[in-house]
Amino acid sequence: MWFRNLCVYQLADGFHLEPESLEEKLQAGAFHPVGGHDPESRGWVAPLVPGGETLVHASGQRLMICLQTETRVLPPAVVNETAETRASEREDAMGRPLGRRERARLKEEITMELLPRAFTRSKRCYAYFDLQGRWLVVDAASWREAETLVEDLRALLGSLPVRPLQTDSAPNQVMTEWLAHDRFPGDVEPGEEAIFEDPRSEGAEIRCKRQDLRSAEMRAHVKAGKRLRRLSLTWDGRLNLVLDADLSVKRLRATDVVQSDAGDREADSAAERFDADFALMGGELGRLLPRIQGWFA
Incomplete structure (x- = not known):
């Protein structure tokens, strides 16, 4: 499996990580399927598919990891259409137009009602540590996507002294x-x-x-x-x-x-x-x- 895109971070010289320690930390943030009323779930999964059992795949001084995100897909147009229908029904029953806050609450109610029936979409973001070369390499199309993985990783490790690849000249x-x-x-x-x-x-x-x-x-x-x-x-x-x-x-x-x-x-x-x-x-x-x-x- 080859990465398609690269966002590269440099590891601080004093940073060290053992595969066993990383595995234990990632287990605390292992992926769980998105709940019925949750818009998104994110967590760590085995990089090796199919058949992977560990959340860290080690190859010498390189440690592969994978962050999975599962999102419920609820098109805004569906929510808006349902909200308009419900709003008209309530306005007819109450004999007055709904206020802005009432419409906002109605949209929230409809969103919570429809979320459990929404389709889900999964995405995996791979990365690996190169402890010898002092790199963290993320297969991400944007730095924003890479930062999501880095921040989740930092939250579990407690400390992750990295910075995006930097050079002396522009x-x-x-x-x-x-x-x-x-x-x-x-x-x-x-x-x-x-x-x-x-x-x-x-x-x-x-x-x-x-x-x-x-x-x-x-x-x-x-x-x-x-x-x-x-x-x-x-x-x-x-x-x-x-x-x-x-x-x-x-x-x-x-x-x-x-x-x-x-x-x-x-x-x-x-x-x-x-x-x-x-x-x-x-x-x-x-x-x-x-x-x-x-x-x-």
Whole structure:
């Protein structure tokens, strides 16, 4: 199982965690299905599916965990339509219009009435500790989503000294310089996708897909004052990814080179396949993340 998106945190040097201790802490916050009148339930589940029994899946110095969220889906339109019907009935019976507070209470009553019959939707958010590299890597499409996992984890552990990946130089400036002078790091090959933004106009952006990023047309955007916010690239011929100026990674994918190096051995079980993928991904990201720091040192 490979992560698709990355939000990366740096662990404080003094932080240490044993798998057994982490397992015990997570058990206190294990997932329970959402209750009939609850809008959402969140808790920790076994990363290995199917057949996982522990909430921590260890591979050497890397510890995989998974946070599951189950949400009741109750469309506002359904609540509003029912509320309007009930409000009309009450107004007819009372001979007067309902006040704003009465309508608000009516909506609350209807919501509590309909919640037990609402469909549920589940979502899993995976993360792993790399205790040797000093990383917490979260498979999340946004920092906001990643922060939910981090805050839940901190609440159980009592202390979690981490901070989002930081660099000395501004990534958008450095990536723009790469493109402006066609001088990319030796292990970076630009892809065919980029997002430029205009720092002088909030919300102004240009999205490029299937474009030669080394072309004069792309450099013209830089000359016009645009800055790169997002850049697709291939690192070391091994990983394809889209790097954002906030240092999050989108659409991570291993190239055929990685798969070839992994060999053709078929895993005998889901657990073996999970272990193999985890070890392979952890090894590749263990090399990539220090390089990202190096690019923007």
